[in-house]
Amino acid sequence: MVEPFSAQKYLRDIKPPFCAGCGGYAVSNTFLRAVHELGHENLRRFVFTSGIGCSSWIPSPHFLADSVHTLHGRSIPVATGIKLMRPDVDLVVFGGDGDIVGIGLSHFIHAARRNLDVLVIMINNMVYGMTGGQVAPTTPYRTKTATTPYGSFEYPLDAARLAVTAGACYVARWTTLTLNELKESIKTALKMRGFRFIEVVSQCPTAFGRRAGFEDSAEMLKWFRTNTITLNQAGRMSEEELTSKIVVGEFIKRSKPTLNETLQKSIEEARRQDAED
Amino acid sequence: MRVVTKSLITKQLFNELFRFKGQNLLAQISRLNLVPARKTSLRKKPKGSTTTYFWQGNEACAEAALAVGCRFFAGYPITPSSEIAEHLSKKLPQKGGIAIQMEDELASIAAVVGASWAGAKSMTATSGPGFSLMQEGIGYAFMTETPCVVVSVQRAGPSTGQATKCGQGDVMQSRWGTHGDFSAIVLSPNSVEEMFKLTVRAFNLAEKFRTPVTLLADEVIAHMRERATLPPFETLEIIDRKKPQKGEKAFFGLKEIPPMPSVGDGYNVVVTGSTHDEYGIRATADPQIHRQLVERLNSKIQNHADEITDCESYKIDDCEIGIVAFGCTSRAIYEAAEVAQKKGIKTGYLRLRTLWPFPDSAVRKLAKRAKAIIVPEMNLGQISHEVERAACGNARVIGLNKIGGGELVSPEEIVDKIVKVSKENG
Numbered sequence A: 001m002v003e004p005f006s007a008q009k010y011l012r013d014i015k016p017p018f019c020a021g022c023g024g025y026a027v028s029n030t031f032l033r034a035v036h037e038l039g040h041e042n043l044r045r046f047v048f049t050s051g052i053g054c055s056s057w058i059p060s061p062h063f064l065a066d067s068v069h070t071l072h073g074r075s076i077p078v079a080t081g082i083k084l085m086r087p088d089v090d091l092v093v094f095g096g097d098g099d100i101v102g103i104g105l106s107h108f109i110h111a112a113r114r115n116l117d118v119l120v121i122m123i124n125n126m127v128y129g130m131t132g133g134q135v136a137p138t139t140p141y142r143t144k145t146a147t148t149p150y151g152s153f154e155y156p157l158d159a160a161r162l163a164v165t166a167g168a169c170y171v172a173r174w175t176t177l178t179l180n181e182l183k184e185s186i187k188t189a190l191k192m193r194g195f196r197f198i199e200v201v202s203q204c205p206t207a208f209g210r211r212a213g214f215e216d217s218a219e220m221l222k223w224f225r226t227n228t229i230t231l232n233q234a235g236r237m238s239e240e241e242l243t244s245k246i247v248v249g250e251f252i253k254r255s256k257p258t259l260n261e262t263l264q265k266s267i268e269e270a271r272r273q274d275a276e277d
Numbered sequence B: 001m002r003v004v005t006k007s008l009i010t011k012q013l014f015n016e017l018f019r020f021k022g023q024n025l026l027a028q029i030s031r032l033n034l035v036p037a038r039k040t041s042l043r044k045k046p047k048g049s050t051t052t053y054f055w056q057g058n059e060a061c062a063e064a065a066l067a068v069g070c071r072f073f074a075g076y077p078i079t080p081s082s083e084i085a086e087h088l089s090k091k092l093p094q095k096g097g098i099a100i101q102m103e104d105e106l107a108s109i110a111a112v113v114g115a116s117w118a119g120a121k122s123m124t125a126t127s128g129p130g131f132s133l134m135q136e137g138i139g140y141a142f143m144t145e146t147p148c149v150v151v152s153v154q155r156a157g158p159s160t161g162q163a164t165k166c167g168q169g170d171v172m173q174s175r176w177g178t179h180g181d182f183s184a185i186v187l188s189p190n191s192v193e194e195m196f197k198l199t200v201r202a203f204n205l206a207e208k209f210r211t212p213v214t215l216l217a218d219e220v221i222a223h224m225r226e227r228a229t230l231p232p233f234e235t236l237e238i239i240d241r242k243k244p245q246k247g248e249k250a251f252f253g254l255k256e257i258p259p260m261p262s263v264g265d266g267y268n269v270v271v272t273g274s275t276h277d278e279y280g281i282r283a284t285a286d287p288q289i290h291r292q293l294v295e296r297l298n299s300k301i302q303n304h305a306d307e308i309t310d311c312e313s314y315k316i317d318d319c320e321i322g323i324v325a326f327g328c329t330s331r332a333i334y335e336a337a338e339v340a341q342k343k344g345i346k347t348g349y350l351r352l353r354t355l356w357p358f359p360d361s362a363v364r365k366l367a368k369r370a371k372a373i374i375v376p377e378m379n380l381g382q383i384s385h386e387v388e389r390a391a392c393g394n395a396r397v398i399g400l401n402k403i404g405g406g407e408l409v410s411p412e413e414i415v416d417k418i419v420k421v422s423k424e425n426g
Helices: A024-037 A074-085 A096-102 A107-112 A158-165 A179-191 A205-212 A216-227 A231-235 A259-276 B010-015 B025-031 B057-068 B082-094 B105-117 B128-143 B170-178 B192-209 B221-222 B288-303 B326-340 B360-369 B383-391 B411-425
Strands: A046-050 A066-069 A090-094 A119-125 A170-175 A195-201 A229-232 A244-251 B053-058 B071-074 B099-101 B121-126 B148-156 B164-165 B185-188 B212-218 B225-230 B270-271 B311-314 B323-324 B345-352 B352-356 B372-377 B396-401
Touching: A024 A119, A024 A179, A046 A074, A046 B352, A066 A074, A066 A229, A074 A090, A074 A107, A074 A119, A074 A259, A074 B099, A074 B128, A090 A096, A096 A107, A096 A119, A096 B128, A096 B221, A107 A119, A107 A158, A107 A195, A107 B105, A119 A179, A119 A216, A158 A170, A158 A195, A158 A244, A170 A179, A170 B352, A179 A195, A179 A244, A205 A216, A216 A229, A229 A231, A231 A244, A244 B148, B010 B345, B025 B128, B053 B192, B057 B071, B057 B082, B057 B121, B057 B148, B057 B192, B057 B212, B057 B221, B071 B082, B071 B105, B071 B192, B071 B383, B082 B099, B082 B105, B082 B221, B105 B128, B105 B148, B121 B192, B128 B148, B128 B170, B128 B212, B148 B192, B148 B326, B148 B352, B170 B212, B170 B352, B185 B192, B192 B212, B192 B221, B192 B225, B192 B396, B212 B221, B212 B326, B221 B326, B311 B360, B323 B326, B323 B360, B323 B383, B326 B345, B326 B372, B326 B411, B345 B360, B372 B411, B383 B396
Parallel strands: A046 A066, A046 A090, A066 B270, A090 A119, A119 A195, A170 A195, A229 A244, B071 B099, B071 B121, B121 B148, B148 B212, B185 B212, B323 B345, B323 B372, B372 B396
Antiparallel strands: A170 A244, B053 B225, B148 B164, B185 B352, B311 B345
């Protein structure tokens, strides 16, 4: 049984910016449902940062909360400055694939390496949607986009596996078809500390689907369904078989001291040495 | 506050410690005009019990940041500014603050902006190449009215240029480096003492006007060591940003300088670099909202130009030849003016402590008196164009430009120019 729920209490009364059929609605709704299920009556304990791109509009200005809509690619370093000076608030970063692992990739890696205490939710629509559908670092090989009219000649980046390698405490990937898993994953991540990364493969019928050969949003979701496999299934497949598959599941779940904690130790050491001098 | 080296090192001891090519180093430095010897009388002595420190310029900057209450530093190593990061990395944690080395300058300025929204006075330090990378972030800080301080220690550019050598080629970058309609506040120190004082002022202006402020130093001022005589730090004037009253909602308008909440304090503040209304809500197509916002962001600085601009002037209302200079180059003008005076040429000068907003009225005053204005600078002509603009044709403006190898414009070179120009004037 699904508990009746309205996201309205968390939202400003501003018209959502997304196209019809966009996956952004589902991600926004799922996040707020997770927050609701965790018992937060409002978003006061959160601070949201986002960059530039369609999905950066999920929190800003729509969430009734503190939000910093940063430059393209800089949502994570802005979150770093906030989290270090305000350890008491929960930082959540929303961003697209271009924002987080295109222009902002190095911040993503370094924040994971430092174990910055932040949850990054990356909506991966495999394209630069807001600018009209140009190729992204996540665009599948051979896909037609506005800047790869003959099909993309590059291989896509696996952001989830990269996050694991870089040192993230929690990494998961879901799609806009596996919303229940996504919601549970968000709840898990919100209860944890450290660098947490959730990638949501999402449909962009307007800027991606149109050129890539999908009739509409539903066609894209069907494509997700036929191509989604679990981490377990993926383990039994060859690299070649894995191309064009969407591997979903929890990639890692671990715990280690956060940047705030390691910094605090450093501050204590500095004060101890200062007192000795 | 412990003093690293007070005036314990006497001139004599210093000379004994550092012998250089058979001559004493102080004499060497004096010859290079790094110490404004005999000119200290021109400076105002601070009241109250002062303390004299022996600091490097970058160290003075870092000490000022600590004194003024800066509690967050993010930066990326770059010569000749790295000592600021090093000093703050040691001292900030002792005060419970945070200094962090980010992955690049883009992240540094972004983290500084984030920390400022979290309520902390924050700063970064860099040099030309890093300053270039920070320009977008500086524009973001301007648009979002985020107080922060960017120290840029100039070296010889363009590009990697001469990384360890002094230059003054980033004057226009500090004014126009970011895109769009922007107004800059840029301060220019010419001594170690001023590295301290102007860092304090940079924070105060940033907090007062809710805007990024640049301290545009140069390699010579940042790396030289000299005395800095300062009043007790408790007596420093410190300005903090205006916080909102409970229930206030307009953090981006209605007032010339709106109050600034911190994130996490329950104000539901929406910060965005897109055009936004008084409440922070994006309005990316409305012409009126854009005009209102961007005109206010600029006028809140330009309307207070008289309050912000600051020059040291000498005989500007009674001179034949005027000099306008800033930063390390301006250390040569004291001697040059004195020598020219002895040669019978009435010489006055204007030494700029603020580059932007440009001190139009002071330059205009000088231009009305002087027949010619000489502008020595370590670039191929930047501030001279501003002098020319402000002079409005009232005086001839002559550049004295020198670049490369960190070679300073010497007092002799300025005197030669003064003599030559004076002859031309007839």
